[in-house]
Amino acid sequence: MLETRNLDKSFGAVHVTRNVSLKLERGERRVILGPNGAGKTTLFNQLVGELTPDSGSVHLAGEDVTALPVAKRARRGLSRSYQKNTLFDGLTVEENLGLAAAVHTGHATQLWSDSLAKSEVREIVAEVAEQVNLMPFLHAKVSEISYGVRRQLEVGVALATRPLVLLMDEPTSGVGPEMSKGFHDLLNNLPRDLTMLIIEHDMDLAFDVADTITVLNYGEVVFDGLPEEARGSTLLKEIYLGSWENA
Amino acid sequence: MFRHNTLRYAVLIFLAGAALFQALTAGYFGLEILTEILVLAILVLALDIVAGFGGMVSLCHGALAGVGAYAYALLSAKAGIAPPVAMAGAVAVTGAAGWIIGAVCSRSHGIYFIMATLAFGQMAYSYVFEAPVFGGDDGLGGIERLDLSLIGLDLNDSRTFALFCLALLGAVYGAAVLILRSGLGRSLSGVMHNEQRMRALGLTVWRVKADVFGLSGMIAGLAGVLAAQHVMFISPGLLGWTVSGEALVVVILGGLGTLVGPLVGAAAFVVLKHELSAVTTYWHLVVGVILIAVVISRANGIFGWVEARWGARIERRVADATRKQQPGEVARDA
Incomplete structure (x- = not known):
């Protein structure tokens, strides 16, 4: 449903996304994790057209939408919420x-x-x-x-x-634990055929909602797999300094 | 988003009644002032649509009115086209000019938008001033008013012409309300509140701005046509940036983004101008002081100030009524 191929973006000397390739199937719920500055929001901005990638492409339902402006991508079914x-x-x-x-x-x-x-x-x-x-x-x-x-x-x-694909940039950002739990239910109750890509720092939500997890670090995909695989990943524990060990 | 409330209806009825009374009873000088108010009111409604509901503060609406006036003069006086057709043609030409300006300026905001519209206005002014076909500094005379003798109306009569302008102002106000309550008007309001989000939702923002600017241009063009018919003469001064600036002053003085406020502003401005200019040649200074006072007071113009006080009074009444009701409810519960 949504695919990126070798998406690359730099701001001057800072390389914010490095050859990011993702493929989301219809109805898939993927959570993007990563420390601050990993390039998550920059990736979102390239997906919706608010930023133009230096190289690589974005495909929505099989169509290359890389050259399309924000509004046209939205009309084709790509919608986002903001941090x-x-x-x-x-x-x-x-x-x-x-x-x-x-x-x-x-x-x-x-x-x-x-x-x-x-x-x-x-x-x-x-x-x-x-x-x-x-x-x-x-x-x-x-x-x-x-x-x-x-x-x-x-x-x-x-x-x-x-939308066909809903991109959510930290939907629970700034809300308390109780409301955050409500958000889990809210997201889990959305139609199952809706493809979702979610940037999230809340590990509970990530593991509760995600079918798959992608981890970005310094603009690069360092993990792409199932939530249970993510839990056992030593690399991810290093990146997050064990912050979800108790999740 | 645009909404009417009891106060707005009341002020509209009062203004319409006062204008009608003036149109039916005033002498020649009073009718001239009334017509001036009505024409200015149409122009400032056009400006309020884009500035008050779309955040597009324009300094070319005087020029758009001028384009309408010159288009009408050329089509009717020079090309010999029947005045009703020339009037429709002039409004269409101004609408097209407005659409182009709106489309070109749609990506700029704030001071840059103002400067871009000012540049368009000054370009139009310079062209009209220089091109021989427009009569240069001498302007164009011999402009005819509509011939409505078929329905028994003689628009060369000042009273009838004032009533005609009043009827058109009513129609324009109705059209403005329809525009603002339409899908296009709702989207314009969304764009003013959050342009980025409207774009992210899939709206072609520049097109909405251009369409509304075009519609506003048509209304400004109508004001220009009526101004030309009123004095039966036009000169490049009509396109000058001071006319646009004056229209903006009137909108701010009356109440930006209220539709009713600019009508109040038009009446207040023209009456002040005539009353003060009889006393002093420096009447602009007094208007300037009033404008500064309005801006500093942070009230949204004269009407905005009244509306805010009216709203606060209603809120107090509701709060008092709630307080009075509560002890009774407690007693019933007990």
């Missing part, structure tokens, strides 16, 4: 989800009708709000909801475009 909330702050939760759903349904540029009133859009909003537990907050403005709920909305907005 820092990137929401429409002055708008309500419902409007946030509605804007995303309107783009997906093609109502976002219509002049003769209100996109947010369209039944197709409202159905997606209701469905996504249910999926990410936002029903009680639909009419609240983003500025009125808690940080944790905003993280849910961050994922919800990405989901409302009905």
